[in-house]
Amino acid sequence: MGQCYGKTIPTTDNDNDLPTTIVTVAGQQHQHPQSPLQSSTATTTVKNTPARSSSPWASPYPHGLSSPLPTGVSPSPARSSTPGRRFFKRPFPPPSPAKHIKASLARRFGHPKQPREGPIPEDGTAIEPELQSLDKIFGYNKNFGAKYELGKEIGRGHFGHTCHAKGKKGELKDQALAVKIISKVKMTTAISIEDVRREVKILRALSGHKHLIHFYDACEDANNVYIVMELCEGGELLDRILSRGGRYTEADAKLIIVQILSVVAFCHLQGVVHRDLKPENFLFMSKSEDADMKLIDFGLSDFIRPEERLNDIVGSAYYVAPEVLHRSYSLEADIWSIGVISYILLCGSRPFWARSESGIFRAVLRADPNFDDIPWPSVSLEAKDFVKRLLNKDYRKRMSAAQALTHPWLSSESPPIPLDILIFKLVKSYLHASPFKRAALKALSKAVTENELIYLRAQFMLLEPNKDGCVSLDNFRTALLRNATDAMKESRVPDILNAMAPLSYRKMDFEEFCAAAISTYQLEALDTWEQIGSTAFEFFEQEGNRTVSVEELARELNVGPTAHSILKDWIRSDGKLSLLGYTKFLHGVTLRSSNTRH
Template sequence: MGQCYGKTIPTTDNDTIVQPQSPLPSSANNAVKHTPARSSSPWSSPYPHGIASPLPAGVSPSPARSSTPGRRFFKRPFPPPSPAKHIKASLARRFGHAKQPREGPIPEDGAPIEPELHSLDKNFGYNKNFGAKYELGKEIGRGHFGHTCHARGKKGDLKDHALAVKIISKLKMTTAISIEDVRREVKILRALSGHKHLIHFYDACEDANNVYIVMELCEGGELLDRILSRGGRYTEADAKLIIVQILSVVAFCHLQGVVHRDLKPENFLFMSKSEDADMKLIDFGLSDFIRPEERLNDIVGSAYYVAPEVLHRSYSLEADIWSIGVISYILLCGSRPFWARTESGIFRAVLRADPNFDDIPWPSVSPEGKDFVKRLLNKDYRKRMSAAQALTHPWLSSENHPIPLDILIYKLVKSYLHASPFKRAALKALSKALTEDELVYLRAQFMLLEPNKDGRVSLDNFRMALMRNATDAMKESRVPDILNAMAPLSYRKMDFEEFCAAAISTYQLEALETWEQIGSTAFEYFEQEGNRTVSVEELARELNVGPTAHTILKEWIRSDGKLSLLGYTKFLHGVTLRSTSNTRH
């Protein structure tokens, strides 16, 4: 989403969705990015009638800050996607007139495009002694917004250490947004620490011309290069090793309240050329801090990996999970799940098309492997697994890896604590119908809370579990604030049985092929222990809906005044009320 480095090939967008089985994207030629729109304009549909591109006016593309070389050759080249015209206009708006595309910007709504050349504060407050501390070497990567070089420390703890330095030109910082992007990237890199698969940040410096971000050097190349060197795909066994590393570091970021927003094979680097080298997640140029209940509205990411809800301008951590699903799909079959010749065509495919799991090599992929990818690529973000949940999926059960604390548990328990007794009874019945596969995840999360000697947990257990995992990023994103909404646990405790009821997601269970059986079994428990006579008016209050919904709710209630099986499953599902109160504009 943003600019394309390859030659633009004129195409006519005829609304055709080209299905997968296309060659893999090159790392730079097809990396298209968008940046925060910083716009509060509503957008009810991503594809208004008569508009070729799905992106609304005012979307700003991001500086493609990548350590990837800008030119690359592949055995199976294909035409790069052609950027939509108004994306070019937004690019000019973001970066002013510095290095305009050859065709020039196309103003939107007839408005002239003026760069913000005056009153821009480009003083970041970083160290001014870069030359005294580091010696620059050869260039190892280049993007639109800067380039990356080898470096070596001259003094202190980093003396004679091989390093990587990302150099961002201040000349290209021609808008306040582009300056803020750099500040936020450094802030996130400083705040995040302590994970083996996260790029290690050392220092940030500046001078009159550039900002310098000093990081550890990864000499093993990109994950994309490894995929291509293997003929385009991994074996299931080898793919698991890669996916576990990706899930582990993303789960860590999500717990800290950081959403990456640009997960793709180009942003995972290997530490060395060794086949078993560890991977590191890089490039936090599009990342942001996010509060537990917050939703973002800026369209960011790379087109092939962008989640549907990002295009709808309302998303949270689950957008990263979709991107991991796309990476997993590519690892297992060597093709992208969504592909088209134009950027708008890619977006249509993301929103409307289903990934192909029928063509070769999918018939030879294990059922567990296919289920894993499908549960990450669910278009309903509520039905996707979290990163921590995915690590407990049966497909990865043979891998020896720790299960991290999941912020999703806190969100679900908070909702349970504020639910009515009737809703809690329905959830308790549902928890009794869970299979062993679901209980693996819940047991792991319960144990991470370190239950008391009586086998129960209180608010203190939830608080201490967060503190054991806290970084400065967690404080910046105000993750601990969710504990304030869990106050009822300060004067009572929760055993494992109730924890299971509190920490399950009906939406996620609905995505399982066994949902009908789970729902039927749960209803049997509900009939025995929780079902009671309920009026339409009371049910409406429970679901926070008005009288207009009464006709529908009547269908959920049997002749004896109690919920039917249909009513029970619908009641668990709840009614989604669209609200923009938590959306960042």
């Protein structure tokens, strides 16, 4: 599973900008000169317990930032399963080689002895794994040997390996399969055990998408857990990128990106965030050039609700989103990773590069991708705009996966547009907004570009409007149930629909749906935002602008008297919102929600 757990300790590296994270990493790391694409950072899983005010440890964030959160908002505690303070003695190694290079080095030098794993208590003395009372009984089938015949090994990680297999009986008889074998001996913490349970649970919950690895079975015996899946024989996306000299043509890149966006949109609709999207985790079904891709490896994935924020720092350094490093993130973190993959496909190098993990993190937090060097001058403006809208450091301004499929750059592919979980979140917020805020959003929706309307029309039609051209809560319910897996129907759908209860008593035509499902933040990312905002304000002046007091505005934005001096600048002498006030009012106050997983 390639994971490591640790606590952030305030030590600095040569960058003198971001502290080095101190962890225990299982496995030997080989170091040798690397090209930007012929290397891939090992998956990093750092589950932190935030320091309390009395902690002796310095801030684990970049120089000058005492916290990644806005003033007045405390960092959320880590998950309850996070271990207490642990002290580790070795610094993060530099980025490790890619899988195929690791394998060649292992063949050349032999497999090094693996260091012993396990939790380290505060006094520094090691705990023997056999002394830990860990429940390693998963409740999976115990008859693996009777059902499947194992073949040769096809891949290896620290926690286990993957083998060819063949079904012995039943529907899978004589079918070629892949079996991921996870050693119970190496499950030395409660977290590592829970990770296996969650991976199997997610694989069981997700089903029915052509670009998602198909899960068949989970078995166990005294020594191992066996995850039985379909066999992909075409190799990794990373290998194909390298075989093409490091980059794809725009036409070929589109075919890859459409598949990635399609499966990720499906996962997001089911309430699953992958958290480790990278070329190594997309496999081709066959060696054919036009073979379908499959998304694999849900070992770091998790379930998440629409309003929830996660705080585990997990993923692979080159592909990790800024908000993950800030320990407050949601589905948008996957979109950032897709942006990194898209950048690589189009130019053959990574947008954020450094020789140490702390250096990569610093680049992710502070550097901008380079769109000036070759081959970017010859790349279409639409392609560059597409990548930039995925790699926006403000997660609220990124397109969703479903929305990205409607981007003009991908229009030639005419991809099917899936139902977007984002519209449920936005419509819910609109329904609970004040009449004044809804009027402001209605004016904004009248000024959006045709490109944005393509996405909104597609989502509206997926709700299957009634004969009168309107949608109600029943339309949202039917669309969600039609696209949800059984697991999603049981665990997520009721909560989502309950939050949209105000729609039970009314209907919504397309014009109002546009106002409800539009994102001010995403529009602000467009080059034409100033024109859109100005046009929207003209509509607002005609239909929605009215006299408003500073006190009422403060209540609308849920801020206290300390903000009154700022809000006064938003109101004209006639007591109505100015253009500045209108755009600021749409944007709202940027205090993050405290709804972070505990």
